[in-house]
Amino acid sequence: MTETDLHSFLPLKPHWFHIMLSLAGGEQHGYGIMQEVLNRTTGKVRLWPATLYGSIKRLIEADLIEESDERPAPELDDARRRYYRLTSLGRRVLDAECERLQELVRTIRAKQSQAMVTE
């Protein structure tokens, strides 16, 4: 996978970014992803179930995430649910997106400090 292919995914759609970010820590099921995003954003971003699974389907088709066949420890396992994890492509795309966002933040900071100096 070349750089240009990676960048064809960028900028990531907000839903995709949130889902992939919650999978960065390890595999997770749909409900877990939803909760994680909700907590991380202090309730600001809610992935509604239909949207969540629609996005998951497309992420799988785009080969950014995959269904995980490894189950977590039996006591934590919810047997009824499917688990998802990032693919290696997905991880690289997520890294590239984070890099892009950091770059953006740096630019914004620079602009703000410039503005403060001139004031």
Place this chain on the structure above:
Amino acid sequence: MNFAWRIYRRLAQAFPHEFKLAYGTDMTQLGEDVVKEIATRQGMAGLIRLIAYIALRVPIEYLSEVHADMRYAVRALLKSPGFAFVGIISMGLSIGLTTNVYSSKWALLFRDLPAAVNAKNLVMPEKPVSYYYIEQFREQKDLFAGVAAFQIGVPFNVTFQGNTNAKPERVFGQLVSADYFSVLGVVPQQGRLLSPELDKSGDAPVVVISDRFWRNRLNSSPNAVGQILRLNGQMAAIVGIAPKDFNGAFSINPAELFVPITAPAALAPELANDVLHQRNAKEFLAMMCLAPGGTIDSAEAALDAITRRLDAQDPSLPARTDKGRRVTLLPAGTRVPLPRELRPVLLGFFLLLTGLVMTLACTNLANMLIARGANRRKELAIRLAIGAGRFRLIRQMMAEGILLSLLGGIAGFAIAYGLTVLNSRFSPPMGVPIERDFSLDWRAALFAFGLALVCGIGFSLAPALQATRADLTPALKEGSALQLPGYRRFGLRNLLMVAQVAASLMLLLITGFLVMGIRKDSSIQTKFDPNAMLLLSIDPVRDGYPPENAQALFEKLPERLKAAAPARRIAFAAQPPFSIIDGDEALQLTAEDSGAASRVQQSVIEETIGAGYFAMLSEPILAGREFEERDQRKQTDGSKTSSSLAEPNNVLPAVLNETAAHGFFGNGNALGKHVRDDKHLYEIVGVVRNLKNGIGISQSVIFLPLTPRDFARAPADGITIMVRSDAGPFAETDALGAIRNEIALIDPYLNLFHVQTLSEYLDRSRASTRLAVQTYGGIGVFGLVLAAIGLAGITAYSVAQRRREIAIRTALGASRAQVLRLVLREGTALVGIGTVLGFLGAVAVAKILSALTNVFVEAFRIGTGDLRLLVGAPLLLAAVTMLACYFPARRSVKIDPLKALRQE
């Protein structure tokens, strides 16, 4: 909350099958988990959003599946380009043909006259009447809201202002009464139209021009209204421009100028001899707008009664006791007024023709899709077994059919467009221009597209259902012959095949009849080199000549032209030789002294010719003589003869062709005998061989001499001057230049038009025949090819199905010939049944159409009597289809029994 949860679950169920399979349970569970939490945290608004999001998602998921299906279909079609090509081309051809026929014929025969508000209420008598009668009809206020008089196809030599040196252009228009536009319900786009209040006899001449005239000849000049045109040498002021698309009533012959009948005779020779006041001058067509609530039947009955009364009052008319209607009213709100009873017949004919073509293409597509579905049975079974939804598979197969028909639709548009362009480029050799410019009709396109779509869906659905219904277990095993318990005599496929063979044979025969009818010895054999004869037309009266001068011009022309260069022979005629004369203009003639008790009546085509015409064509006179110069001086006056019919001065000499002479007088001598119509008595002075016309048909013809009246008022084509050179083809000598010079010497302003050699003229004639032959022939061959493709597909499919059976038979010692026969037997039976049905169908159609109308009679009479066609077409079809069977059947022989059986 419970309520929200129930809706959520319902919607979750509504997702596409594949999606539900993967995420359905998870999504339902997730909903169950969050619904309580959302209700407590966000209340009603949260629940509504939960439902809104899922409701929005359902169509999105479906669309994405459709998208995927389409991509899959594109890939599938790309993988079998042959299948795709045949499917698209056959759908394309049939949609293209249907759209084209609908656009042109339909617009012509059934669409309302453009820009005419009263189109629905317009009627007109079939035959022309005198202006006196029209004035009487106009009095019937309770029957008609308005009655106008008009003449169509009236030529005008037009010179444009400020361009006096230019040769005039010959433009066709109509002579109309002042109330013409108000009867039609037409309003001007600029200036005014004619009205009885403003346009009176003796006023300065005015003219209304059509939008086409304004655009093409005046370059859409904003100052057009008020401009002066020279029409036939006389000044006329443009007072208004007719609305866009309005080309007059009867717009199959588009009119560019509308001149009021109040114009002086010098401007319009048609109005000479005080024709408006001649009680018997049947020169005008009447256009009538029915009064509110009036019906065509009551109007016809009333008009008939009035006509009878008026006829009876006229002492000059012989008393008539006929019972039939003397007036037949036609609905006139279309471009071609048609008798009412003819409409359904023509409609039926075109529907049948296009219907057959569409049926063929659709059955073909169906066959191909069915065979394809069957080939994929195993693949489908595997996919079903590992959990693919049946609906999903069906949709996928349908996507292919829909894609095929959509592509076919696009190809169809392209073909229809091409045909339209081809049609508008081609002009038949007629004096009066004929409207050929029919833009594609969006309704036709929509109809054809819709039809294609329905076919695509329908015929991919059936095989998809069939293929996915398969009982999985046996289908997964190799023995795919499982669904063939012996013969399936009435299977869908076999029915389709029989229908296809029958339809294509019907198409082949009907188009064959038409082609034969048109073509029958259409090659005109002239007895001299047609390149050595020049045809040119003049119309001096419309160049401003008074009638007497015109007569004098024609008297001296032959000598002057003979003197010029190597032009050895000159003759005049009212139409070019071998021209196609409309059968509608036939004379109804009665033999006066046929000797038999009952007088022989027949309808005879009239051709008007000058002295020396037959010598010019090197045609021998079988009996008697041909016309001489003195015949050209006979004074006839159409409107005054009836009272003095018996005077010898009014007996016109006439020459009959063999068919006509035989029709009137049997084998007896026709010379010196008489025939008559209700105006003239004709004495037969000669009999000639039958000459074929431009489309190769010889009819009964009566030749009448050109008279001063014809010179004073030339027909639409002008007077044709035929010049035959003995020095070889005209193109190789400067004879044409010499003739032009000579005519310019006589009068530099004389307008020469339609200058062409006979050979060029005949080529144009033949081109019309050729186009018709190619069109109908093309349709017939198209059907044949489709049927062949369909049968080949069926046979290939059946061979694939019976692989195992054939292998066993071969293993048990069946010979190659036996195997081949086995495979071909089914195809033969289908072809046989289809051929018989198709043959009977075609003959029935020909008989029905002939019985209903005389439009196709000639073609069908010749066609159905032609053994080559009747025997040849079915044989050809059978041969081609059997050949199409044979190639896939041969594959059966190559089946290796070991391999085939081992796969079990």
